[in-house]
Amino acid sequence: MNDSRRAQVLRAIVEDFVATNEPVGSKAIVQRHTLGVSPATIRNDMAQLEAEGYIAQPHTSAGRIPTDLGYRMFVDRIDEFKPLSQAERRAILQLVDGESDLDGMLDRTVRLLAGLTHQVALIQYPMVSQAKVKHIEVVGLAAGRVLVVLITDAGQVEQKIVVLAEAVDEDGLARIRERINAEYAGRRLSRIDARTSEQTDAEAAAGTPSNTEATSEDSAAGGPAEATITRIRDAVTDLVAATREERIIMAGTANLARSGHEFGEQMAPILEAFEEQVVLLKLLTSMAEDHAEISVRIGRENTHESFSSTSVVAAEYGRVAGSSARLAVLGPTRMDYPTTISAVRAVAKYVSSALDRG
Amino acid sequence: MNDSRRAQVLRAIVEDFVATNEPVGSKAIVQRHTLGVSPATIRNDMAQLEAEGYIAQPHTSAGRIPTDLGYRMFVDRIDEFKPLSQAERRAILQLVDGESDLDGMLDRTVRLLAGLTHQVALIQYPMVSQAKVKHIEVVGLAAGRVLVVLITDAGQVEQKIVVLAEAVDEDGLARIRERINAEYAGRRLSRIDARTSEQTDAEAAAGTPSNTEATSEDSAAGGPAEATITRIRDAVTDLVAATREERIIMAGTANLARSGHEFGEQMAPILEAFEEQVVLLKLLTSMAEDHAEISVRIGRENTHESFSSTSVVAAEYGRVAGSSARLAVLGPTRMDYPTTISAVRAVAKYVSSALDRG
DNA sequence: ATTGGCACTCGGAGTGTTAGAGTGCCAAAT
DNA sequence: ATTTGGCACTCTAACACTCCGAGTGCCAAT
Numbered sequence: 001m002n003d004s005r006r007a008q009v010l011r012a013i014v015e016d017f018v019a020t021n022e023p024v025g026s027k028a029i030v031q032r033h034t035l036g037v038s039p040a041t042i043r044n045d046m047a048q049l050e051a052e053g054y055i056a057q058p059h060t061s062a063g064r065i066p067t068d069l070g071y072r073m074f075v076d077r078i079d080e081f082k083p084l085s086q087a088e089r090r091a092i093l094q095l096v097d098g099e100s101d102l103d104g105m106l107d108r109t110v111r112l113l114a115g116l117t118h119q120v121a122l123i124q125y126p127m128v129s130q131a132k133v134k135h136i137e138v139v140g141l142a143a144g145r146v147l148v149v150l151i152t153d154a155g156q157v158e159q160k161i162v163v164l165a166e167a168v169d170e171d172g173l174a175r176i177r178e179r180i181n182a183e184y185a186g187r188r189l190s191r192i193d194a195r196t197s198e199q200t201d202a203e204a205a206a207g208t209p210s211n212t213e214a215t216s217e218d219s220a221a222g223g224p225a226e227a228t229i230t231r232i233r234d235a236v237t238d239l240v241a242a243t244r245e246e247r248i249i250m251a252g253t254a255n256l257a258r259s260g261h262e263f264g265e266q267m268a269p270i271l272e273a274f275e276e277q278v279v280l281l282k283l284l285t286s287m288a289e290d291h292a293e294i295s296v297r298i299g300r301e302n303t304h305e306s307f308s309s310t311s312v313v314a315a316e317y318g319r320v321a322g323s324s325a326r327l328a329v330l331g332p333t334r335m336d337y338p339t340t341i342s343a344v345r346a347v348a349k350y351v352s353s354a355l356d357r358g
Numbered sequence: 359m360n361d362s363r364r365a366q367v368l369r370a371i372v373e374d375f376v377a378t379n380e381p382v383g384s385k386a387i388v389q390r391h392t393l394g395v396s397p398a399t400i401r402n403d404m405a406q407l408e409a410e411g412y413i414a415q416p417h418t419s420a421g422r423i424p425t426d427l428g429y430r431m432f433v434d435r436i437d438e439f440k441p442l443s444q445a446e447r448r449a450i451l452q453l454v455d456g457e458s459d460l461d462g463m464l465d466r467t468v469r470l471l472a473g474l475t476h477q478v479a480l481i482q483y484p485m486v487s488q489a490k491v492k493h494i495e496v497v498g499l500a501a502g503r504v505l506v507v508l509i510t511d512a513g514q515v516e517q518k519i520v521v522l523a524e525a526v527d528e529d530g531l532a533r534i535r536e537r538i539n540a541e542y543a544g545r546r547l548s549r550i551d552a553r554t555s556e557q558t559d560a561e562a563a564a565g566t567p568s569n570t571e572a573t574s575e576d577s578a579a580g581g582p583a584e585a586t587i588t589r590i591r592d593a594v595t596d597l598v599a600a601t602r603e604e605r606i607i608m609a610g611t612a613n614l615a616r617s618g619h620e621f622g623e624q625m626a627p628i629l630e631a632f633e634e635q636v637v638l639l640k641l642l643t644s645m646a647e648d649h650a651e652i653s654v655r656i657g658r659e660n661t662h663e664s665f666s667s668t669s670v671v672a673a674e675y676g677r678v679a680g681s682s683a684r685l686a687v688l689g690p691t692r693m694d695y696p697t698t699i700s701a702v703r704a705v706a707k708y709v710s711s712a713l714d715r716g
Numbered sequence: 717a718t719t720g721g722c723a724c725t726c727g728g729a730g731t732g733t734t735a736g737a738g739t740g741c742c743a744a745a746t
Numbered sequence: 747a748t749t750t751g752g753c754a755c756t757c758t759a760a761c762a763c764t765c766c767g768a769g770t771g772c773c774a775a776t
Binding site for chain 1: 507519
């Protein structure tokens, strides 16, 4: 039996089904694809493809549609990715040119990707674990409430309100600021973890002489009490953690509804999953483990039940390896993989270079 | 003719239709609602209600369904709001107890509201137009790139990356920081607008003698060039604008899909509108003009075409009047108004008091 | 003003029929 | 050994038709 022709048949089925959304029969294949054989031959091939689990028929007298496995085979054998159109390239370049505020940039990227693919696009905040603490600002708000702002040399900013036991005046704040910055500025984020503050707690509890002796007087004189410093250290720790906490922006949910008849009833769980960032993060993280330039999850390959009839195409972006920031496109299993993949790849590439520059 | 009975009939139709999602006929009404009259009488009333535009029939031989106008009448005449269940009250109180980080609080609130109503919930960031500039931090990143961070006394933080024409060292940054803070600190956000920087631009273009003479030397000596200051002033202006820019958080989109058969094909435009914050902001803003505790927009009362078969229930929340922050629930026209309204009202009330405390 | 009665309308559900798309298999052809 | 034409078979989707019942509107009677 002709092995390569069977592959061609599978490809034809996938392509036609993606294009028409209708089961494709033997006759249709010979017509639309210049394959030099008769329908009967195709039928034989199809019978075998079906036996192997690559295709299935909805009813006895209908054409075949690809199974998840069929799509998988198709994707793995894609040889040439559909190149982007001129207009699409221009759109991407324009994106890169825009003013490079990180948030804004990611926002535009994800919208662009959704637009290019007509699917739902996700983008994960780039992780900058190499970043160092640039500056910590401590600002008094109402009495007893201060705002702690962490600024990294990668331009991330995280803030948090801390409620103190004592009121601290401007001088006190200045002293705190100085002390905290002396302690943290220049340190790698990755080297600041929960232990820091616990240690401090321990020290305080043990009554480390050097500082605690002055505590109450400091407080009375407007200087910071040790408890206050501890609170703020805790806050910094939290902020560092928040820096690591990964966030996802998405766009194009409406596209899901447009091609949403594929899903029928199943749309609600998908939207639910979208609201749980955790689910999406897990998804992206698990895909990161593929260590491929582009990784694709098809239908039930997604462990999460809600995504059992969707596919996800993800790529890594950002500077070096190890930074696990990813962007992805999610759509119905019946999606145009070549186009989607090349769009994801292109956007990832351009965004990476834009980030490198910035 | 009995006027009050007609109102009862309308109410019955709305209630039954909301409950069953099927057109309701005269017979069904007399059965389900203990009204002391015969179906024929109801029919007469219904004929008149239809003539007045409150109800309509999908087909000749079907029952009646309420029109937008019918719902409107119903809503306007709601006398007693369905009180919340004990469990619901508890959920709300628990919400208020949680750690009071503003972002987290809003997030929890909007989720809660979506859960209570089984609809889509929106919440607008509270506007603090009275806020003053507390501090402006200028941090150097890579050469020629600085991060400008605006901190208000209400605890808002906005940041922006600015690309400068010159490299500025730490001393220069300190000087800039001092100068910018001297200029802006303590000022009301509302008193800082685009004119500030335009003026400066104009001055610079006209070559105001006092400063421009020193420009190049400053730069050479590590001091800030006037152009640099101007750039940073612009950034501050932008940040202030960003402060005013209102944001919306939403939750419960999945609920839309659940009861989504009401919409059929129309779901995509709704989701699209959701992605455009502007649309939602306009919606809330226009509803703010009702100056009612609770305002309701039914079907085509929403000017935006995409929302022509949805209703929105909105309430103001936050401290005093004038602060136009709102929260809202959006769902199909055929929604349980009494329940929704009382949920919105209750959540608004509790959130307000929580904000007052914090 | 209300009511029972009655004729009328019409949508939806059920049934039967048909056309056609598609299949599987077999025997002949290459 | 593979390919092919032919043929019988199986379903589904579409259409036509019928029929029931829910619901209405109107009218005459109360």
